[in-house]
Amino acid sequence: MDNLVIAGRSFRSRLMIGTGKFSSNRAMVSAMEASGCEIVTVALRRVDLANPQDSMLQHIDRNRYLLLPNTSGARDAEEAVRLARLARAAGCEPWVKLEVTPDPYHLLPDPVETLKAAEILVKEGFIVLPYMPADPVLAKRLEEAGTAAVMPLGAPIGTNRGLRTRDLLAIIIEQARIPVVVDAGLGAPSHAAEAMEMGADAVLVNTALADTPNPAGMSAAFAKGVQAGREAFLAGLGGQRNQAEASSPLTGFLRNEG
């Protein structure tokens, strides 16, 4: 079986999904089920005392899905560590999608604070999957710090622009000895397929699944795209040529050459 293995745990699906921005819990669950995913990210936020919402946890089958709490909202390492600890206290397994994004506009990860937080969380026994810029040197440093995977961005979150960091993702994949999960910016199954064809181990998708009239249909489509890319990677893709090459024989035409 071609399983994804992170921190010794094995997953059949290479598509992780984010649970943000769905129009309803029903839509979220339909996307989760259609995607065949086994890992879903969630965020931690203050309860609104004025009108407490029922928790989305009630809608997620914890036996079927591994909850991967993120540290979204953290602006530095300290805030990220605090959020990770709260998530673990909530009874989650000690897995965390580490996010440190000081800039509220572009929501891009801070390489220095992310590395600092990763070092602390690894020491505290967390299984750390850091969201990071597509920076091959940082990826190696996070790997050395003991993260379970790296999650480089394909494009700024929510842009649906695909692999805008292609060249650097290729280097990260080539050098990594831990799983590479391409996160952020994947707006279409073809984007996810391309990441997998390049040799990524998995992808995480959210906006493209929440932001469509048909979350379940789109999630099924992404699942196939991820699988397509993975199978092509395993089968062995041919390289690109600059010169055409006939797919029909170049002899035996109905004419007498020279």
Add this chain to the structure above:
Amino acid sequence: MDNLVIAGRSFRSRLMIGTGKFSSNRAMVSAMEASGCEIVTVALRRVDLANPQDSMLQHIDRNRYLLLPNTSGARDAEEAVRLARLARAAGCEPWVKLEVTPDPYHLLPDPVETLKAAEILVKEGFIVLPYMPADPVLAKRLEEAGTAAVMPLGAPIGTNRGLRTRDLLAIIIEQARIPVVVDAGLGAPSHAAEAMEMGADAVLVNTALADTPNPAGMSAAFAKGVQAGREAFLAGLGGQRNQAEASSPLTGFLRNEG
């Protein structure tokens, strides 16, 4: 059911495959089966009297696959028409993938001769699927001439470069009232998926399936890629943004804003 319909005939698969360049008939058949395709292209060539090969037809289940003879090798309309007639005489149904490629190096289609041949073959009752440059005006003229579909190229044949004619394919798709089958240059499932996401009705792939250590595996991958792209198109893809958009809530952080 979301079927592809060409000339009133319905197909479940939107992946057509070419039978050229496989290392063996066995490899070819394994690719056909793994791809789930229902339409396969073939070429006509002179028998080599010195050493006649057994015909590849013996390996193709005619009840399962529609044979789509191409006119490869034709340098002008007359040669193409002659090849189409020979193919029909061989007992094929009157379907033809019209190819007129005067230049043996880049094997690009001749717009004028292709249109001329299409007009003749349509009059003779052929179901014509012309291979063509990604030229929206030509696509309309072929449609007006009565072709059953158009097959614009994504990139020069055999290059595996993907949708290098993206902008023009989008216009062809937007304007066409007959099926658009993207042909040539699709080198990876992500390329096929992208074509389908854009709204193409089908794709034709050959080199990428023949030119791999694992034709069956690659064909299965392309089948998933095509399906992924189709389902995403039907579900409704979101547009690209230039500005990031959070996938986690932007309120309820563990701090007291301003």
Add this chain to the structure above:
Amino acid sequence: MDNLVIAGRSFRSRLMIGTGKFSSNRAMVSAMEASGCEIVTVALRRVDLANPQDSMLQHIDRNRYLLLPNTSGARDAEEAVRLARLARAAGCEPWVKLEVTPDPYHLLPDPVETLKAAEILVKEGFIVLPYMPADPVLAKRLEEAGTAAVMPLGAPIGTNRGLRTRDLLAIIIEQARIPVVVDAGLGAPSHAAEAMEMGADAVLVNTALADTPNPAGMSAAFAKGVQAGREAFLAGLGGQRNQAEASSPLTGFLRNEG
């Protein structure tokens, strides 16, 4: 001197400019002067009897600029030929930018009608520069028909999208024995520079020069971009690498290697 030669006539500038859409004749002239161009395109239209405009010809120094009338508005070969004849009757030299664009939305050229009109106009002694799809086979056929140059499109007119037909332009340039002038879609000097680096002989720009707060500044910028690309082409560009290569020495570091 590295001159552009078309139909035996020599030009120092490789930037042609279109005169459409300028906010005023003053803006148009400032752009022409700043661009250093020697060829400008113009269109023919019915005089508005209700309020006749003064002719833009009064603003163009005919000794300095070669007027290249286009056949814009022609939907087929016959209309294009008629417009070309009218332009010549207006006292222009028999140069014509041949445009046949049946579709009023995308304004893309008709390959068949363009070839037909080119054959007629060449016979009538016109010096024909056809606007055409980026179709290498059509380019050869137009060359064989005796056109003085070919003008393949980089992207649909007015889109500013740059060389979206890159791969096919490269083949056209490689095969052409007449000048290749990239027309339409060039939205920035970098687009014009890229076309020249690929070996194009010249470019034609209009929208990007008319559609800016500073036509003269933008025209000067394009002139430099064209020159930059041309000089780089002549100097000889290096190829792209997939692997980094140090620009500083890889020896003599302040450490004692193993």
Add this chain to the structure above:
Amino acid sequence: MDNLVIAGRSFRSRLMIGTGKFSSNRAMVSAMEASGCEIVTVALRRVDLANPQDSMLQHIDRNRYLLLPNTSGARDAEEAVRLARLARAAGCEPWVKLEVTPDPYHLLPDPVETLKAAEILVKEGFIVLPYMPADPVLAKRLEEAGTAAVMPLGAPIGTNRGLRTRDLLAIIIEQARIPVVVDAGLGAPSHAAEAMEMGADAVLVNTALADTPNPAGMSAAFAKGVQAGREAFLAGLGGQRNQAEASSPLTGFLRNEG
């Protein structure tokens, strides 16, 4: 005058050049002169006692060119700081192009060590221009640390691949309050022009100038490309459209519209 100002010092040229890999000092000087550059980078290396070379310094007019020593070869902050101090001791002004590249294969910058070294060197009074990944958050942190500019990479050094980090460069430029100098990977004048059109303040080029049969010609070409991009940025570029827009009038045709 539209000057580039770094650390209060004003430069007319926005093209910096690297002096590595030239076939001869003569070729290097011809490139410097043709480029009109005012800033050139140099590296520090151990003298080869076995056969001491004459120093390249003798070939560079120190009154005309500002020497910008790089810290190439440094694998961490400490090595980079040591090299910067040695360069200053050699009588250079205290400008330094900070490079920390632990990986000898891809020569990509280390974000953490680069920031650490920048903080030290700024305190010691250096004018620091750090070579960095195209990481907008790191760019802000370096700016806050007091660097005089940031030098994000367009593509891995020496690859000639152009702006492969386009989307992130745009964010860096949008956010920066210090000059942004795009460095590494610029292989053609069109790449340099595009960087300037995006609003970069300057570019640094080396490989493309050294690695050509005609360094002087290529340097002149890049100088024009940089100027073209800058002037277009100042004039105001139009946006891209997805729909064509006529450059000739859409009325007054020689036909009577319905």
Add this chain to the structure above:
Amino acid sequence: MQLQINGEAVQAEDRIDVGRLLSRLELNPQLVVVELNRRILTPEDFSETALTQGDVLEIVQFVGGG
């Protein structure tokens, strides 16, 4: 009599010649081209070409175009 000019019906005095028509229309004969019943006229023809009832004329000029 009635002429059709640029697709519109126009009244003109009988037997007016093209040259006079242009001046009536305040058009500079140097800056327009005239097509009479699908035949292109040269400026020299203008004054010698008398128009008759129902003639169809196209009068065109150059405008900015790309």
Add this chain to the structure above:
Amino acid sequence: MQLQINGEAVQAEDRIDVGRLLSRLELNPQLVVVELNRRILTPEDFSETALTQGDVLEIVQFVGGG
């Protein structure tokens, strides 16, 4: 007495414990996490932890996030 909960001043009866506070707030103790003066409480602590004037609490829960 006054507490600060999620950044807001909240009045509560003296010596209320966290468990009771949560039920007052109609929050399911299984579905929230409570941080008291920057120290994380476990659900077991809730009923044994009495609050005092000025205590700062954060009460958080999981929401959808990417």
Add this chain to the structure above:
Amino acid sequence: MQLQINGEAVQAEDRIDVGRLLSRLELNPQLVVVELNRRILTPEDFSETALTQGDVLEIVQFVGGG
């Protein structure tokens, strides 16, 4: 007599018909198409079509193609 088959000169016995020619050439009549002097034959014609000196034949079959 001499025939031209697929561009090559081939000797064959006089008045041989196409059917026999194919078996001589060890070709399966079900799997080839025959064009005689630019006219396409149907399999039924094979045995009834006698060849004569100088006839030009094309014998083609399907091969893999894209």
Add this chain to the structure above:
Amino acid sequence: MQLQINGEAVQAEDRIDVGRLLSRLELNPQLVVVELNRRILTPEDFSETALTQGDVLEIVQFVGGG
């Protein structure tokens, strides 16, 4: 006595100063930088700095670099 220069063992006469060492090595003191036991010397120091057994020197110069 023995010195280590640029990572290599080099024999030199006792108590040689840096200035003399450079001329022995045929190096132009204006064009190199010298680091002695990790301390950077200024050109002025060269003649006053006597070397002793085991000193570690780095002698560097500028080369082309990007």
